[in-house]
Amino acid sequence: MSRRPVPPFRLVASALAVGALLTTAACSDGGDGSASADTAAQARAAEQEAAKKAPTGSPTGSPTGSPSASPSALTESGARAALLTEADLEDDWNRVADAEKWRDSLLVGEVDVSDFLTAKAEAAECQRLLDRLYSQDLLGKPSGASALAGFEQGDSRLLEQVAAYDRAALDDALKWMDSLPVDCDQFTATDSAGEKRTVQVTEASVPDVGDAREGLHVTVRGTAADNPATLTLDIAAVRVGSSAVAVTGGGLDGREISSVEQGARQGTERLQTVLDGGTPSPQPTNLD
Structure with missing residues (x-):
């Protein structure tokens, strides 16, 4: 007692x-x-x-x-408040209610080890990329609060995750992303039906925001409904303290790099406002 x-x-x-x-x-x-x-x-x-x-x-x-709570601790309500709104994005993006259920079958497949010089080591990193894109945990499992927002425009989608992470694990995830354009430049993945997909990974630009950032451009060429199809994804991840914003956009319609960059910029500003103890404005402040 x-x-x-x-x-x-x-x-x-x-x-x-x-x-x-x-x-x-x-x-x-x-x-x-x-x-x-x-x-x-x-x-x-x-x-x-x-x-x-x-x-x-x-x-x-x-x-x-008496000590007070750290203003940099991300709460569940704070993660939700930091999520992008339709006003933060240009064009005609519409927010949806079931983004956590999004899964793209073109991302499912077993990486062909024979594509790699160092075999299993590099293949495992590329397999991790496909698995994390499919599961919507690009930076790994959050250690704290987490929230998702999804938007649609035609056949394209934009997904944002705001979450708190273990700082060391988050830094490792960003280093891993930085290595992918070299380690996973191009490889093949095969699904359970024997269908092959060709995957290419290149570096992508990210706005100069947050404490650290990484960007990727991923294309997956295969078949969908027995027709040739190419899934194109632009990805931006930004660290703010031990929290992060991850934005993934694209689809069968092609690249969504401008929307992903805008989402990363606005999403980082909203997250920073929340971590500083404020409430994000309902109207964006730095749209170009």
């Missing part, structure tokens, strides 16, 4: 008692140095006992010394 904090008035009373003890000792000591030393030792002991009973965080027992 924890000890109840001692009210400030009791600490003051203890201090007064110590002062009275010193005064009485000075009057009755009669010049005996040893008696004064004993009294001083008793006074110090009383002060130490009073200090032990003082609430932590404040040497005087004042509640003003």
Whole structure:
């Protein structure tokens, strides 16, 4: 059981008692140095006992010394507030309610190890890319609050995730993204029916926002409904502290790089506002 904090008035009373003890000792000591030393030792002991009973965080027992919650901690409500709105995006993007159910079958397949010089090591990284794009966890599983927003425009989609991560794991995820254009330049994946897909990964630009950022352009060429199809995805990830914004846009209609860049820019601003303890404006402030 924890000890109840001692009210400030009791600490003051203890201090007064110590002062009275010193005064009485000075009057009755009669010049005996040893008696004064004993009294001083008793006074110090009383002060130490009073200090032990003082609430932590404040040497005087004042509640003003209590620690407050970190303004940089992302909460579930904060993650939702940081999500993009239709007003943050140009063109005719419409927000949908079931973005967490989005899955693209062209991203499903087993990577062909024979495509790689170092075989299993590089193949595993490319397999991770396909799996994470499919599962919508590009930067790995969040360690804290997380929220998703999805938008549609014709046959194109734009997905945003705002989430809190373990800082070291988040930095590793961004380094992993940076390595993909080299390690996974081009490879083949085969689905359960034996259909082959050719995947290409290149670097993509990301607005100069946040604390760190990475961008990718991914194309997957295969078949959909027995017809040739190419899935095109532009990806931007931006770190702000130990939180991040990840925006993925594209589809069978081609590239959506301008919308992804806009989403990354606006999404980072909204996340920063939330982490600073504010509320994002319903109207974007830096649309070009």
